[in-house]
Amino acid sequence: MSARHAPAAGLALVLGLAVCGIAGARAADAVDPKADMKAFQAYFYEKFPNVKHEDFVNGPYSMDEGMRKQWEEKEEFPPYDFAVEKGKELFETPFKNGKTFADCFENGGIGVRQTYPRFDAKLGEVVTLEYAVNRCLTENGETPYSYVKDDMAAVTAYMAFTSRGKPFAITVPDDPRALAAYEAGKQYFYTRRGQLNFSCASCHVQNPGRRIRAEVLAPALGITAALPIYRSEWGGMGTATRRYMSCNSQVRGTPLAPDDPLYRDVDYFLSFMSNGLPISGPGARP
Amino acid sequence: MISAFARVVLVFLLLPGSAALAANAQEANDAYAAAKALSDKAAANKNQWPATATALAAAKAASEAGRTDEALAKAKEAEALARASIDQTEREKTAWKDAVIR
Amino acid sequence: MPSTIRVRATASGDQTDVQSLIQHPMDSGYVKDAKGELIPPHYIETVTFEHDGKVVLTAFWGPAVSKDPYLKFKFSGAKKGDELKVTWTDNLGKTDSSVAKIG
Numbered sequence: 001m002s003a004r005h006a007p008a009a010g011l012a013l014v015l016g017l018a019v020c021g022i023a024g025a026r027a028a029d030a031v032d033p034k035a036d037m038k039a040f041q042a043y044f045y046e047k048f049p050n051v052k053h054e055d056f057v058n059g060p061y062s063m064d065e066g067m068r069k070q071w072e073e074k075e076e077f078p079p080y081d082f083a084v085e086k087g088k089e090l091f092e093t094p095f096k097n098g099k100t101f102a103d104c105f106e107n108g109g110i111g112v113r114q115t116y117p118r119f120d121a122k123l124g125e126v127v128t129l130e131y132a133v134n135r136c137l138t139e140n141g142e143t144p145y146s147y148v149k150d151d152m153a154a155v156t157a158y159m160a161f162t163s164r165g166k167p168f169a170i171t172v173p174d175d176p177r178a179l180a181a182y183e184a185g186k187q188y189f190y191t192r193r194g195q196l197n198f199s200c201a202s203c204h205v206q207n208p209g210r211r212i213r214a215e216v217l218a219p220a221l222g223i224t225a226a227l228p229i230y231r232s233e234w235g236g237m238g239t240a241t242r243r244y245m246s247c248n249s250q251v252r253g254t255p256l257a258p259d260d261p262l263y264r265d266v267d268y269f270l271s272f273m274s275n276g277l278p279i280s281g282p283g284a285r286p
Numbered sequence: 287m288i289s290a291f292a293r294v295v296l297v298f299l300l301l302p303g304s305a306a307l308a309a310n311a312q313e314a315n316d317a318y319a320a321a322k323a324l325s326d327k328a329a330a331n332k333n334q335w336p337a338t339a340t341a342l343a344a345a346k347a348a349s350e351a352g353r354t355d356e357a358l359a360k361a362k363e364a365e366a367l368a369r370a371s372i373d374q375t376e377r378e379k380t381a382w383k384d385a386v387i388r
Numbered sequence: 389m390p391s392t393i394r395v396r397a398t399a400s401g402d403q404t405d406v407q408s409l410i411q412h413p414m415d416s417g418y419v420k421d422a423k424g425e426l427i428p429p430h431y432i433e434t435v436t437f438e439h440d441g442k443v444v445l446t447a448f449w450g451p452a453v454s455k456d457p458y459l460k461f462k463f464s465g466a467k468k469g470d471e472l473k474v475t476w477t478d479n480l481g482k483t484d485s486s487v488a489k490i491g
Contacts, residue, residue, distance in 0.1 A: 036387075043387045077394060077409045079456055190382040192374065195335050195367075199378075201385050235455040254334035262332065 087158025185269030194253030226283030
């Protein structure tokens with residue numbers, strides 16, 4: 001290259017590198033749910049090579065043999081049976097306007113739980129199954145349920161039951177709002193909070209299978225597959241929301257409002273991480 | 287012989303919790319306001335700690351009961367807790383990324 | 389009113405395995421509600437399982453047993469097709485009963 005062109009070429013080279021550098025930095029920050037999911041699943045499969053992949057949806061029972069035996073016995077007569085029965089009744093009882101829950105969901109709401117949460121492009125937000133149930137109620141002139149237990153837990157228990165065994169099929173569309181919600185959920189999951197300075201990951205990524213006081217910690221992989229759950233500790237059913245709120249309290253943080261978008265976002269993130277794993281809900285936990 | 291004046295001065299000096307040391311209501315109120323402002327910020331951060339709210343409520347109750355020393359102490363405690371929760375949120379804005387499974 | 393009792397009994401040789409799940413609040417009387425008032429005690433006191441006119445198990449429960457109690461036991465002397473009757477009575481005098489066929 002002639003001396004006259006060298007500086008220009010040099011400048012072009014520097015500019016080219018700078019552009020690549022910027023693009024490279026942006027790529028590192030780019031939201032890639034599929035890559036996250038692959039890494040997430042690989043982490044747990046490698047950490048627990050003796051656990052069958054589908055078994056992760058059984059939480060602490062996949063981690064502890066003694067607990068598993070007790071659980072298998074109880075599954076012959078599970079404590080959530082009453083909730084599923086109540087849920088079916090609520091699901092099939094018409095609203096005041098004559099419609100039923102079946103009118104709000106595809107396939108009449110049967111066998112669809114594994115596709116929730118989903119990003120609703122029209123609403124511009126994440127819709128969990130619980131959120132969808134309450135939207136159905138309000139759109140049909142009925143009073144929405146509490147997000148935490150009782151009727152909400154019963155209806156979602158029934159819907160989960162109709163999806164037992166179906167693999168999680170969550171989609172994060174290439175919509176910047178969906179990606180932002182996914183990323184917000186991911187951030188929520190890994191962020192430390194509360195006086196005890198724990199994040200969800202502190203327990204469920206760093207210490208699955210270990211004990212926290214008397215409880216055996218569940219792995220984060222597949223953790224939403226068993227919801228809603230009958231917890232012996234609660235003496236009853238609880239939804240995902242109930243669990244998120246109680247986790248907040250347990251790290252000495254103030255829980256968010258039950259319908260806070262962050263709870264829906266973290267549910268979205270966790271469920272996408274579990275794509276391919278079967279629905280095991282409704283579940284029974286200690 | 288101690289003069290009447292000297293007697294008064296002596297009594298005053300010997301009084302426990304003399305006026306110079308006791309908190310006044312204004313101090314306690316200011317401390318409460320400062321703590322409340324931080325507590326509200328923590329709540330807006332969606333990272334409120336129940337301990338902060340409890341200390342704040344205790345400060346208010348003590349103030350209303352006229353226990354200004356206690357009100358001041360509780361307000362200071364609430365402020366410290368609120369500050370810690372706010373710092374936590376700030377720290378975690380970047381720290382969370384280090385925990386992500388790669 | 390749907391039954392509060394679910395029972396499953398399976399015979400294998402001379403042994404019959406029985407499992408039951410009973411829907412009951414089992415309030416101990418020590419727990420307070422959201423308003424701060426004590427929830428009055430309401431718990432099952434006895435549960436009996438009868439086969440062929442004879443009581444094969446009597447369970448004496450009380451406030452220490454949790455909500456929706458699950459029970460599992462085995463007994464001998466029954467065969468497939470026989471009937472097993474379950475009855476519970478609580479401290480308020482309420483009662484429920486159910487008959488299941490041994491499978």
